Amino acid sequence: MMTIFTTYLFWQFVILNFINVLVNTARSLLTIKGGKWIASVMNAICYGYYTIIIVITATYEMPLLMKCVAVAFVNFVGVFTIKFCEEKIKKEKLWVYNIIGINTELEETIRTCLHNTDVKYYSEELDDNYWTMTIFSETQKESALINSILNNYSVKFYAVETMEKNGK
Numbered sequence: 001m002m003t004i005f006t007t008y009l010f011w012q013f014v015i016l017n018f019i020n021v022l023v024n025t026a027r028s029l030l031t032i033k034g035g036k037w038i039a040s041v042m043n044a045i046c047y048g049y050y051t052i053i054i055v056i057t058a059t060y061e062m063p064l065l066m067k068c069v070a071v072a073f074v075n076f077v078g079v080f081t082i083k084f085c086e087e088k089i090k091k092e093k094l095w096v097y098n099i100i101g102i103n104t105e106l107e108e109t110i111r112t113c114l115h116n117t118d119v120k121y122y123s124e125e126l127d128d129n130y131w132t133m134t135i136f137s138e139t140q141k142e143s144a145l146i147n148s149i150l151n152n153y154s155v156k157f158y159a160v161e162t163m164e165k166n167g168k
Contacts, residue, residue, distance in 0.1 A: 013067075016056060020049060027039075057071075095143055095159050096160050097158075098158055099135070099156070101126070103130065104130075
């Protein structure tokens with residue numbers, strides 16, 4: 001069993017599968033966020049490369065359970081790595097939360113929750129006892145706070161991503 005881990009073929013199998021995971025995870029992200037050309041090119045690359053993985057998996061003489069464990073481990077590490085990097089390079093966005101038709105008591109409660117924070121908000125009375133609120137979130141941390149407050153009080157709202165924080 002230990003000789004399997006020290007063989008060149010085992011590490012080739014692991015490295016090629018790791019590359020496969022990285023490329024496929026990037027393909028998934030780009031298919032969602034990119035245009036049709038990027039999505040098409042990434043799919044062509046991924047499925048072309050996947051043929052190599054299939055052949056290696058089928059021909060490399062290693063116990064099936066070892067192949068499964070190696071592929072599962074590589075998938076976990078690869079996807080985690082890509083998602084971690086994505087979070088680190090993700091730009092802050094300006095989000096606008098809109099709440100329409102809340103009563104005075106709830107408006108005061110939300111305002112009190114936001115009072116000692118850096119979150120900017122605006123509220124206006126529509127008519128007796130009904131308010132509208134607009135809350136601005138400039139960071140992911142602020143968005144988490146706003147969502148927590150609004151969900152805690154079961155407030156119905158909608159949020160709109162307006163632009164990157166640097167104005168684009």
